[in-house]
Amino acid sequence: MQYRQAKTGKLLIDILPNKCDFCGCCVGVCPEDAIELKEAEIYIIDSRCTNCSKCIWACPIEVIKFDKEGVPEKQVNK
């Protein structure tokens, strides 16, 4: 299994500069068990993620975003 500190690639979790609060909302809604959450580390398990966006919607502090090739982070006014 490939673990990746998700800073590059199709789905981006911007934990820099220390934005993630490690609250677990994203893990609770992820249908693919694709997020690894430790005390103060977060990873996307690349091979499992389907880019469904649910983690982005559930994040209370807008930490998870797709990168440029993906979908905008919040669908404001939609």
Added chain:
Amino acid sequence: MKEEYDIIVVGAGPAGTIAAQYAAKEGSSVLVLEKDRDVGYPVRCAEAINREGLEAFIKPDPKWINAEITKFGFVAPNGKKVIIDLGKVEGYMLERRIFDYELAKIASEAGAEILTRTYVNGLILEDGKVTGVKYEFRGQQMEVRAKIVIGADGVESRVGKWAGLETCVDFRDMECCFQVTAANVQCDQDTLFFYFGKEVAPEGYFWVFPKGEGTANIGLGVSGGIGKKRSALSYLNSNLEKFFPTANILTQVAGGVPSVITLEEIAAPGIMLVGDAARQVNPLSGGGISSGMIGGSIAGKLAAQSIKNNNLNYIKKYPKEWHKARGKKHKILDKLKDGIYSFTDEQFNKLIESLIKLPSKKRTIGRFFIIALANKPSLLKEIVKVFVI
């Protein structure tokens, strides 16, 4: 530390440590594994608990009680406020940092071992049965065996998934929260305040809970469906500006509440789920401390009994016992939640208005819901059940 335990509990929140305590008291060997370095910290919680729910498990102690609650306050979207006086202490504000720690201490006094900074990252599965956990400790990958694993790993639970249970929360049912603890807040120290409305916290509520001496937990939850458009943090920032512009923020924290009915399956061979991991939160209020402790106590006791009787099938009783104790009620509360979430601001205003008109002695939480339901007659039948159960 042994190579094998009767019971391993993953997660040292209130559900986990109560499960550990109840199992250890019945004579089982118990190990609790917690990923964080401290039990009870960070506090992802508004820290309110109802009196009965607390006192069923532990005698209130000023060491971890910040305020005694005798009133509820509801604030309508138009700013009108109504206070419901409960007449006596019906709830407490906890200091969970100390409370959770105390529960862990009691579990350890009952004989459970607790290991922090231990990240569980897999299960040992044999013949379709859970027989232990894999974990990371000080950079090393390790394993420990158990007859029964209790998953008490909170909203971010993965233990159930690994055992093949369906635990994923629909993002629309996840209450995505952000909370600050702030000083310089003018609020009554005996009242829990709930604010409603599309501006304030759509599909959720904004809370101001007293924490003693001019401090309060101020936070909100919005559903993931709302979070799709605007985050909890953004709502909270505007609420703080509007209602508490002079508050000094001491701590801030994000969190999630799985506001759903309990999972269909909370037990399988060698595994039980408790607390937020089992989705045992009261889906209407989002309160999960007392219901998690109830789930934990039932599971801990049954797990120990099955070990004692050398019959692991005993744990099959767990879903039924939980359903009887709380699960049934949660189904009704969940329907109420759906009803109230669909309220327009106008309906909220009308509801609070009709409560204000009542003499204060006649204002009760029950009446709050009854009036709420007068707007939604289809739910009336359900609410009656809540009061009958």
